Amino acid sequence: MNKPNLEPGEVVVTREAIGRRMPMLAAEITASLDGNVDGLVIMPVLTGALVFAADLIRCFPQRLRIDLIAARSYGAGTHSQGPKLEGGVPVGVKDRHVLIVDDILDSGRTIQFLRQCVLDSGARSVRACVLLRKQLPQALATPCEFVGFEVPDLFVAGYGLDYDGWFRNLPDVVALRPGGQAHNIVR
Ligand code: IMP
Numbered sequence: 001m002n003k004p005n006l007e008p009g010e011v012v013v014t015r016e017a018i019g020r021r022m023p024m025l026a027a028e029i030t031a032s033l034d035g036n037v038d039g040l041v042i043m044p045v046l047t048g049a050l051v052f053a054a055d056l057i058r059c060f061p062q063r064l065r066i067d068l069i070a071a072r073s074y075g076a077g078t079h080s081q082g083p084k085l086e087g088g089v090p091v092g093v094k095d096r097h098v099l100i101v102d103d104i105l106d107s108g109r110t111i112q113f114l115r116q117c118v119l120d121s122g123a124r125s126v127r128a129c130v131l132l133r134k135q136l137p138q139a140l141a142t143p144c145e146f147v148g149f150e151v152p153d154l155f156v157a158g159y160g161l162d163y164d165g166w167f168r169n170l171p172d173v174v175a176l177r178p179g180g181q182a183h184n185i186v187r
């Protein structure tokens, strides 16, 4: 595998800010469920939502289930080529309240597409939660019930988000910069 030609630059969202926001987000989600909290299906979108979902689920006291879904929209670049479902929608969503959990809202196509797939599979309700939403007209126009942080229109990585498979392990969300010009690198 080739090494990435972009490097971690400035921190956009710190691990501390993420840690503070997580219980608030879980409380917002619980409140919106209006009593239908037990039996919620949390559906993290692989692979980017892995780290976010792992932290978020531990802020819920109620009974819940986890069903993973795999969607892919980026190849080796930083421009979306449109979402594709890999492996279908889990069968356990029928008649359930489902919360789709994704890493970032960019063009909005992934969330729109997955919401429809889950509804078509017989879910009772579908809500969406993203860690980050880019300040882009198409992202802001996409229905999404829960947003962790608003971020500028930059390509970001870390805390589960990748660039061509790299940087998911960084604990903060960072902007990417051309190789060799990085500053404030998170080590
Ligand atoms: P959308 O379908 O354009 O909203 O893109 C959503 C998907 O693209 C997310 O699930 C991410 O996997 C990926 N993505 C969009 N922007 C970024 C970014 O800045 N960094 C890393 N991944 C991104």
Ligand code: MG
Pocket (backbone or CB within 6 Å): 046, 047, 048, 073, 103, 162
């Ligand atoms: Mg992704």
